[in-house]
Amino acid sequence: MPILEIKNISKAYGSHRVFDGLTLDVEEHQVVCLIGASGCGKSTLLRCINGLEPIGSGEILIHSDRVSGPGVDVNALRRDVGIVFQSYNLFPHMTVMENITLAPRKVLNQPAREAEVQARHLLERIGLGQKANVYPDSLSGGQQQRVAIVRALAMGPMIMLLDEITSALDPELVSEVLNIVRDLAADGMTMVLATHEMGFAREVATKVCFLAEGKVYEEGPPEQIFSEPQGERTQAFLKRIVAAGRL
Amino acid sequence: MTMAHEINKERPSGLFPERRAFTSGAAPRDVTGWATTAVITALVIVFAFWATLRRLYGVSLTLGVSDYVLMPAAVILSIAVLAILIPAARSVSRARAARQCVSSGDLVNARILTSAASDCAYYTFGFAALLVAVIGFAQFLVANDLAVSRTFLLIPLMWHSFPLVFKAFWLNVYIFVVAEILVLVWGLIVAIARLMPGETARPIRAMATLYTDIFRGMPAIITMYLVGFGLPLSGVPLLGNLSAETYAIIALTLTFGAYVAEVYKAGIESIHWSQVAAARSLGLSYLQTMRHIIVPQAVRRIIPPLLNDFIGLQKDTALVNVIGAIDAFNQAKIISSNNFNLSAVTVVAFIFIAITIPQARLVDRMLEKDQRRLRGG
Ligand SMILES: Nc1ncnc2c1ncn2[C@@H]1O[C@H](COP(=O)(O)OP(=O)(O)O)[C@@H](O)[C@H]1O
Ligand SMILES: [Mg+2]
Numbered sequence: 001m002p003i004l005e006i007k008n009i010s011k012a013y014g015s016h017r018v019f020d021g022l023t024l025d026v027e028e029h030q031v032v033c034l035i036g037a038s039g040c041g042k043s044t045l046l047r048c049i050n051g052l053e054p055i056g057s058g059e060i061l062i063h064s065d066r067v068s069g070p071g072v073d074v075n076a077l078r079r080d081v082g083i084v085f086q087s088y089n090l091f092p093h094m095t096v097m098e099n100i101t102l103a104p105r106k107v108l109n110q111p112a113r114e115a116e117v118q119a120r121h122l123l124e125r126i127g128l129g130q131k132a133n134v135y136p137d138s139l140s141g142g143q144q145q146r147v148a149i150v151r152a153l154a155m156g157p158m159i160m161l162l163d164e165i166t167s168a169l170d171p172e173l174v175s176e177v178l179n180i181v182r183d184l185a186a187d188g189m190t191m192v193l194a195t196h197e198m199g200f201a202r203e204v205a206t207k208v209c210f211l212a213e214g215k216v217y218e219e220g221p222p223e224q225i226f227s228e229p230q231g232e233r234t235q236a237f238l239k240r241i242v243a244a245g246r247l
Numbered sequence: 248m249t250m251a252h253e254i255n256k257e258r259p260s261g262l263f264p265e266r267r268a269f270t271s272g273a274a275p276r277d278v279t280g281w282a283t284t285a286v287i288t289a290l291v292i293v294f295a296f297w298a299t300l301r302r303l304y305g306v307s308l309t310l311g312v313s314d315y316v317l318m319p320a321a322v323i324l325s326i327a328v329l330a331i332l333i334p335a336a337r338s339v340s341r342a343r344a345a346r347q348c349v350s351s352g353d354l355v356n357a358r359i360l361t362s363a364a365s366d367c368a369y370y371t372f373g374f375a376a377l378l379v380a381v382i383g384f385a386q387f388l389v390a391n392d393l394a395v396s397r398t399f400l401l402i403p404l405m406w407h408s409f410p411l412v413f414k415a416f417w418l419n420v421y422i423f424v425v426a427e428i429l430v431l432v433w434g435l436i437v438a439i440a441r442l443m444p445g446e447t448a449r450p451i452r453a454m455a456t457l458y459t460d461i462f463r464g465m466p467a468i469i470t471m472y473l474v475g476f477g478l479p480l481s482g483v484p485l486l487g488n489l490s491a492e493t494y495a496i497i498a499l500t501l502t503f504g505a506y507v508a509e510v511y512k513a514g515i516e517s518i519h520w521s522q523v524a525a526a527r528s529l530g531l532s533y534l535q536t537m538r539h540i541i542v543p544q545a546v547r548r549i550i551p552p553l554l555n556d557f558i559g560l561q562k563d564t565a566l567v568n569v570i571g572a573i574d575a576f577n578q579a580k581i582i583s584s585n586n587f588n589l590s591a592v593t594v595v596a597f598i599f600i601a602i603t604i605p606q607a608r609l610v611d612r613m614l615e616k617d618q619r620r621l622r623g624g
C-alpha cells in the first residue's frame with residue numbers, strides 16, 4: 001500500500017501544460033529521486049504534493065486520504081509533508097532557534113520550552129548547536145540549508161520533499177547537506193527529492209523517476225535507469241549529463 | 248616554471264577577433280578652456296556679490312542698524328567671497344601643468360593633473376551657482392525699496408506674534424500625533440484587505456481598492472471640508488457633534504490612510520514570495536504568515552516612505568483652518584489681517600519647516616543606509 005499516490009494529475013500554466021496524466025506511487029521508507037531536464041516540472045510536482053500549487057485534474061492521496069482539491073485542510077496536510085527549497089528560504093529576521101520553533105509553537109501549539117528543547121536537540125544532531133542564537137545571514141549556504149531541513153523536521157513530518165537542496169551551494173558545502181539526507185534515508189524517512197546530483201541519486205534512491213512530456217517517462221531502480229535506460233528521451237538526457245561531466 | 252599555453256594559430260575559435268591593438272594609452276584631452284571659463288565666472292560672481300553687498304549695506308543703514316555691526320560684517324563677507332577664486336586658480340595651474348606633462352611624454356601624470364583641473368573647475372561652477380542664488384535672494388529682499396522684507400520679515404512683528412502662533416501650533420501637534428497613530432493602524436487594515444488572497448475575498452479587495460482610489464484622488468482640502476461641515480450638517484448620531492479638531496483628525500486619517508495603505512502594500516509585496524511559500528509550507532495560516540513573517544520584514548523597509556507621508560500629514564494639519572479651528576496658521580492669519588502684514592505667517596512657515604527638516608534628513612539617512620546594505624549584498 002503506497003503512502004503517497006499521485007493519480008493521473010494534469011496541470012497547466014496558461015496554455016503551457018506541465019503535467020499531462022502524471023502518475024507516481026511512493027511506498028513508505030522509499031527514497032524517490034526525480035530527475036529530468038530543467039523546466040520538466042520537478043519543483044512543480046513537489047509543490048503540488050504539499051498543496052502550494054493547485055492541480056488541474058487527477059488526485060493526490062496520502063495514506064489513502066485525498067489531499068488535493070477543494071475542502072482539504074492544507075495546513076493539516078503540511079504538518080504531514082515537509083518541504084525544503086533550493087534557496088533555503090530561512091526567515092531573515094529570526095534567529096536560527098526562532099526559525100525552527102515558530103511553526104511548532106504556532107501551528108502545533110507546543111509550549112515554547114518544549115519546542116526549544118527539541119530544536120536544540122536537532123541542532124546538536126546536525127552539528128550546529130552553537131548557532132542557535134545567530135541570524136541566518138551569518139551562516140554559510142550549507143549551514144542555512146541544514147537549518148532549513150531541521151526546520152521542516154521539527155514539525156515531525158511523515159514525508160519530506162526536497163527540491164534541489166544542493167543546487168545553490170558551493171561545491172565544498174554539498175556533502176554536509178547530503179550527509180543529513182543520507183542519515184534520514186537510513187532512518188527510514190520517506191522522501192521525494194528533485195536533484196541534479198546524479199551520483200547521489202544513484203546512491204540513496206530506491207526508485208528513480210525520469211520526468212518528461214508531462215509524465216513519469218521512465219522509472220525504476222537506480223542501476224537500471226542509470227545503466228540501461230530504456231526510453232529514447234531518458235537515454236538522450238543521460239548522455240547530456242555525462243557530456244557535462246555530472247555522472 | 249610556467250610553460251606557454253600552446254595556441255592553435257590556424258583555427259581560431261571564432262569567439263574573439265584575431266588581431267586587436269590596445270586603445271588605452273592616448274593623451275588626455277586639454278582642459279585649459281574649462282579652467283579659463285572657471286576663472287572668468289568666479290570674477291563675475293565676485294563683482295556681483297560686492298555690488299549686492301553695497302546695496303544691502305546702504306539699505307540697512309537707513310533702517311537704523313548700527314554701523315559697528317554692519318561695517319565688520321560687510322568687510323568679512325567681501326573678503327570671504329574671494330574664496331571662489333581659489334579653486335578657479337588651481338584649475339588653471341593644474342591644466343597648465345598637465346599640458347607640460349603631455350609635451351614631455353609623462354602621460355600618467357598628465358591624466359592625474361587633467362582630472363584634478365577639471366574637478367577644480369566643476370567645483371568653481373557649483374560654488375558660483377550657490378552664490379547666484381544668494382545674490383538673487385538678497386536683491387529680492389531689497390527690491391522696491393525694501394517692500395518685500397517689510398511684508399514678510401518685519402522682525403518686531405515676528406517677535407511679538409511668535410508666542411501666540413507657537414501656542415496655537417500645539418493644536419497642529421495634537422492633530423497630527425493622533426492622526427498618525429490612527430493612520431498606522433487603519434492603513435495596515437486597508438493594505439491587508441487589499442492583499443487578501445482567493446476568490447472569496449474579491450468583494451473585500453474591491454472595497455479596499457475603491458477606498459484608496461477615492462481618497463488618494465480627492466484633494467485633502469475637500470475631504471476636510473466635506474467631513475468638517477458635512478458630518479455636523481447631516482447630524483449623524485455619534486459623528487454629528489464633534490469638535491473641529493476631531494473632524495480634522497477623521498479627515499486626515501481618511502486621506503493619509505489611503506496613502507499609507509499603499510506604502511504598506513508595496514512593503515508587503517516587496518517581500519519575496521518564497522518567504523510566503525516557506526511559511527505556508529510549515530503549516531502557518533495566511534494571517535499567521537502575515538503576522539510573523541511578512542509584516543515584521545516589511546516594516547523595516549517602509550519606515551522611510553512612511554515618514555515621508557507623515558511629513559505630508561503634518562503640513563496638511565494647516566488645512567483645519569477651512570473648518571475654523573484656531574491652529575497656528577489660522578492664528579497667524581488673524582494677526583496678519585490685524586496688521587496688514589504677512590510676517591506672522593512667515594513665522595508659521597518657519598515652525599513647519601523647523602519640525603519637518605529633521606524628519607526629512609532622517610529619511611535620507613535611512614534610505615542611504617538601506618542603499619549601502621543593498622550594495623553590500
Ligand atoms: N508560477 C508559474 N507560472 C508560469 N509557469 C510556471 C510557473 N512555475 C513554473 N512554471 C513553468 O512550469 C514548468 C516547470 O517548472 P519547474 O517545476 O520549476 O521545473 P523544474 O523544477 O523541473 O526545473 C517550466 O516550464 C516553468 O516555466
Ligand atoms: Mg526546479
